[in-house]
Amino acid sequence: MASPQPIDGMKSISAGVHEVCNSQVLRVMIYRNPALTRCEMTDIQLDRMDTRIISALRKDGRISHQQLSTQVGLSPSQCLRRVKKLEDIGVIKGYTAVIDEGKLGNDVSAWIIVTLHRNKPGARERVALLLQNRPWVRLATGVTGEVDFMIRVVAPRMADFTKILVDELSAHPDISSTQSFICLDDLVGNLV
Structure with a gap:
């Protein structure tokens, strides 16, 4: 079986994204149409910094980019770029409030x-x-x-x-x- 090929134009894909974390590699099924009938797989490499960002955002989705960058040890611009990338590829699907x-x-x-x-x-x-x-x-x-x-x-x-x-x-x-x-x-x- 052939190795999955990355999908061009991942930023423009607006349909659903499902993810399953496997060690440091995230396998993502990207659906090209709203009917979810055709999909391809691509491997997304997440490094330790990406997983630290994800962990921090799980704990506090409202953390400022400045605080997040300090917490994970990146410059604010690098941290913002990584968060944006995680959002664009669908790893971060949104932010929500925890309601009592x-x-x-x-x-x-x-x-x-x-x-x-x-x-x-x-x-x-x-x-x-x-x-x-x-x-x-x-x-x-x-x-x-x-x-x-x-x-x-x-x-x-x-x-x-x-x-x-x-x-x-x-x-x-x-x-x-x-x-x-x-x-x-x-x-x-x-x-x-």
């Missing part, structure tokens, strides 16, 4: 495992569309195994969570079953 859901009145946080009816064409797409348009979804992930989705949801009270589980999900014609897990606390990470 409790302060917004969402006292219930839960994971819901969803299993779809197996022989219903389009079921996955219909449920994915449902999840994209619900304000209580914080993360929805397609998974392998016996189940189809893992969903992180929030709700103000248990009664609201019950409505989500019973009226929105369990009642959906494409969903075969659900299983829920109420979160006690978040030990690692900042998802919710």
Whole structure:
């Protein structure tokens, strides 16, 4: 099998980028069209400085370029150039705020495992569309195994969570079953 060739004009590619980190090499699938039907692979070399920048931005996405450059040991211009490169190739896909859901009145946080009816064409797409348009979804992930989705949801009270589980999900014609897990606390990470 031939070695993957880099794609020309990577900066102009506006469709999705998926990445998987493998040691110091990042293998990136770059999709050339919105239908995501044709893709090529390219290897992107990340050095130790790139990984230090990524690590610092994971901890604080609002850090100034001056502070970031000092933290990683680069000049501000070199650091800015590297951040821009990481953004252009899709390694950095965006910046976001970490929200305290409790302060917004969402006292219930839960994971819901969803299993779809197996022989219903389009079921996955219909449920994915449902999840994209619900304000209580914080993360929805397609998974392998016996189940189809893992969903992180929030709700103000248990009664609201019950409505989500019973009226929105369990009642959906494409969903075969659900299983829920109420979160006690978040030990690692900042998802919710």
